Amino acid sequence: MTAQLPSTITSFHQTGLRPGEEYTVNLVALRDQGRSQPVSATVTTLIDGPTQLIVRDVSDSVAFVEWTNPKAKMDQIVLRYGLVGGDRPKTTFRLQPTLSQYSLQMLRPGSRYEVSISGVRKGNESGTISTEFSTEIDAPKNLRVLSKFSTTLELEWDNSEAEVEGYQVVYSTLAGDQYEKVIVPLNDGPTSKTTLTNLLPGTEYGIGISAMLGTNQSFPATMNARTGLDVPMDLTVTASTDNTITLLWGVVQGPIDHYMVTYTSSSGLTTEVTIPKDVTTTTLNDLEPGTEYTITVAAQRGRQQSTAATIDGFTGFRPIIALYLSDVTWDSVTVAWSAPAPPADLYTLTYSSEDGTDTSKVTLDGSKTRSSIKGLLPSTEYTVSLITIHGEVxxxxxxxxxxxxxxxPKEMTVSYATEDSVIISWLRPFAPFDYYKMSYQSARGTVDSVVIDNDVTNYTLSSLHPATEYEINLNVVRGSQESKSITTRVFTAMDMPMELTALNITPQGALLRWNPPLSSVDNYVFTLTCYQGRWIYCLLTDPFLRYRGGAVV
Structure with missing residues (x-):
């Protein structure tokens, strides 16, 4: 290319060159027919870089980068990427010049990235173009069932790598009959968990758990889990003979295939019987007479089995053989017994004192295995008897x-209280005893006690502290046996000032002095009566008083 320029021009912009090419430029001066020596320079045009950079198909850990290659030949494409605002240097890939796309792998979920691209030829790098993109939030991982029951599923999962706020758990039956959604806060540890409640027994649920950050939500991690089968409830023995036991139980909730009844004799022989799912009673036949059996009933569906209901049965009649007495007090006792087989219709419970003066009989429901008897006489021997009734037998x-x-003792009262003593009265108990034991204690003192003869119903406690609250307990003793205590509280009276004296007596006045009481006081009331019948009344806080000229000073 040649261009002739006016002598006034000192610069020139040449267009139409090819990128990345080396050019030799010669400049000569012309005058008339003369021509100067040329001035030469070598110039290499810049290479043009890739264009139209886009990022697509972004997931939580992968992003797909595309660009348009330049027209000029290149030795390689340079791709750089890294976290926006991150301290670490960007990752660099040097790619074949023929490539126009690249997949970025192992990205951090929920993060902002910058990616840039340029071209290189003969050591020269083109201009760079860049763009930013954000990876998706990753879903929680390793969903698992920690425990399951007939109406609950306890779930746990590994937390997302991204910094999320919480998780959305969506679950429903596979038939879509029950659809629920719950929000679970993020746990500080490596895992989070929740318990799904009010589920249907023996039912398979589809569960999806998504991580949440603001309005963004990850793809759900999914799993299926089945609740446990419902437990047969209210298992009872309704009848028994010498070689049979009849059972009854409640209908379970949720789908099942059948019931499995297992019974084991006291000798260790075990037998299983399958019962149709719509039947809730059965009779076990060909049993050993007079033998106790441990019986379980469980619901089954496929290989899944519920927790078993358990009961003990006895062939023939198993009577009650003993009564168990507990919580014996001076006027009550609790009676307990083991249930007979078959279950009783009614019980007759009778108790009678040794001398026959206190006797009573009550009828109890056959489902009872204990009863409390109240209103008994103290220190009295009783006989308690129980009769089991089956129909008319x-x-x-x-x-x-x-x-x-x-x-x-009863009705303990305080009849008189002074600053150092109180009189305590009471009613004597019904039962004979050896003596009374009275203990008393103030809030700041130790416990003191006295023994009182059994023919006394009042007692004076002395040498007490004035203006002090005492707790007084009284019971009776016979041999090594003691009754319960009755309790009352009492305040002693305040003691009075002592040794009132007059000092420094003059025609106009006198100094009065006294010793303060042991009790803490707020003030003193001083009354002065003159021979002429006049009197003076005042309120004092100091145990020193001066009277002068008819006035208190």
């Missing part, structure tokens, strides 16, 4: 004996 009575404890 009554068993032999099972008996037990007990002696009630001593009753405590």
């Amino acid at each position: 009554k068993s032999e009575a099972v008996t037990a004996t007990l002696t009630t404890g001593m009753d405590p």
Whole structure:
């Protein structure tokens, strides 16, 4: 290319050159027919870089980068990427010049990235174009069931790598009958968990868990989980003979295939029986007479089995053989027994004192296995008997004996209180005893006690502190046996000032002095009466008083 320029021009812009080419430029001066020596320079045009950079198909860890290559030949494409604002240097890839796309792998979920691209030829690098993109939030991983019951599923999962706010758990039956959604806060540890409640027994659920950050949400991690089968409830023995036991139980919730009844004799022989799902009663036949059996009933569906309901059964009649007495007080006792087989229709519970003066009988429901007897006499021996009734058949009575404890004194009262003593009165108990034991204590003192004869119903406690609250307890003792205590509280009266004296007596006045009481006081009331019948009344806080000229100073 040649261009002739006016002598006034000192610069020139040449267009139409090819990128990345080396050119030799010669400049000569012309005048008339003369021509100067040329001035030469070598110039290499810049190479043009890639254009139209885009990022597409971005997931939580992968992004696909595309660009348009330049027209000029290149030795390689340089691709750089890294976290926006990150301290670490960007990752660099040097790619074949024929490539026009690249997949970025192992990106950090929920992060902002910058990617740039340029071309290189013979050591020269083109201009750079760049763009930014954000990876998606990653879903939680390793969904698992920690525990399951008939109406609950406890789930746990590994937290997302991205910094998320929480998780959305969506679940429904596979048939879509029950659709629910719950929000679970992010746990500080490596995992989070939640418990799904109010589920249907023996039902398979589809579960999806998505991570959440603001309005963004990850793709859900999914799993299926089945609740446990419902447990047969209210398993009872309704009848028994010498070689049969009849059972009854409640209908389970949720789908099942059948019930499995297992019974084991006391000798260790175990037998299983399958019962149709719509039947809730069965009779076990060909059993050993007079033998106790451990019986379980469980629901089954495929290989899944519910927790078993368990009961003990007895062939023939298993009577009650003993009564168990507990919580014996001076006026009550609790009676307990083991349920017979088959279950009783009714019980007759009778108790009678040794001398026959206190006797009573009550009828109890056959489902009872304990009863409380109240209103007994203190220090009295009683016989308790229980009869089992099956229809019109009554068993032999099972008996037990007990002696009630001593009753405590009653209605303890305080009739008179001074600054150092109180008089305590009470009503004597019904049962005979050896003596009374009275203990008393102030809030700041130790416990003191006295022994009082058994024919006394009042007592004076002395040598007490004035203006002090005391707790007083009283019970009775016979041998090594003691009754319960009754309690009352009392305040002693305040003691008075002592040794009032007049000092420095003059025609106009006198100094009065006294010793303060042991009790803490707020003030003193001073009354002065003159021979003429005049009197003076004042309120004092100091145990020193001066009277002068008819006035208190």
